[in-house]
Amino acid sequence: MRAYTPKDDVQAKSYYTDRFYVAPQVPKQDVLSDEVFTADLEAIKAKFEVLEAYIQVEQMVVYINAKDNVDVIKLVKEELDYTQLSEMSAIDWIAKSGQFEIFYQMLSMGKRKRIRIKCFISKDEAINSVEKLFRCADWSEREMYDMFGIEVNNHPFLKRILMPYDWEGYPLLKTYPLEGDEFAAWYEVDKIFGKEARDIIGPEIRDTARVDRYDSERFGRLGHEVPKGTKITGNEPKTPLAYQEEGGVFLIDRFDEEKSVIITDRNR
């Protein structure tokens, strides 16, 4: 369980605005503290270079060289019984070291253990595909390409998976703004109406809390509705809730609030 921290003055603290705040690391243990992992690591070390290895949250993390990734995963899958690739993706460390960190999260149902195999590639380097070993890596690698722009060698169908095919930019890069760049802001307008429509349609309103009480084009104010395009003065009379014209409508009953009854007795 997470240790309790007092939260009385949590609002007054400014730690969340500290741009240089470094989150405390989860403690790491030595691999030797677990027999199964020790044996696994020995098997990997016998054939490949291991840069770093430790246990974190009962899972072994192994850093290898990027060129060995397919062979290591093949060894781990076929000889060490880690038969499932739960997840794989990349982490953007470009600002720190100009590298992407690629991780493969693997699960052994037989040993009831999880290991994470990690490697670094530089910004314009490609990684080899593990799709031949795990079919699930097909879409994961496409997503990695879609979100980070990391190219994957030997992939059968390397194409964007979530974003449109004609999208520019890679949204999960830390340099990519959350609200999108200029291409993203005008994507649908450019595609459907053409660039000349930008002036007519206008920029996106990104402030969700923005309320223009004089705007009768986009929204009516509940209870003070006016017809579209009317100039609002701010002194509109309150309009009662009405879904029918005063005179009623042909063949349609009008709900009379006076006649309505609230039923309280279930067994009436």
Place this chain on the structure above:
Amino acid sequence: MAQHKVNYTQNAGLPVALTTIDKVVNWGRSNSIWALTYGLACCGIEMMASGASRYDFDRYGTIFRASPRQADVMIVAGTLTKKHAEFIKRLYDQMTEPRWVISMGSCANTGGMFNTYATVQGVDRIIPVDLYLPGCAPRPETLQYGVMLLQKKIRAEKAIKSQKTKRLM
């Protein structure tokens, strides 16, 4: 079931009712608003609930159709992503005139909480919208009230005059 009894004897003993063509046409249109099933996200669940037996949209004449060519109103229920924007425009163009659009829920109205690169910030950037329903998600009652307001809007239209094609631009 409501029983509609027309008293044929009230107009000087003649079985005749006088009205205008506008009213007759609008009466027909407003009471058979067939909606395109356009559930894009969680608002779609509320839209489906409105169509199911408890809230019973059929009594308004609102029957969900799976084809834009048979639909009169498009209820945009949910988050519109940028990837999907071209399809909503294409489906809207396939609907026959007269056609209406209800933008249901915060996401369809303004993009809602998805203030991100992948979400269209309001469906009215793509297609003209007749009615905005607030809520996240709006309850079926809200959607029913919205449909009733749309019926009111249709009844106020001039049916016989040549329809002005609704275009965003």
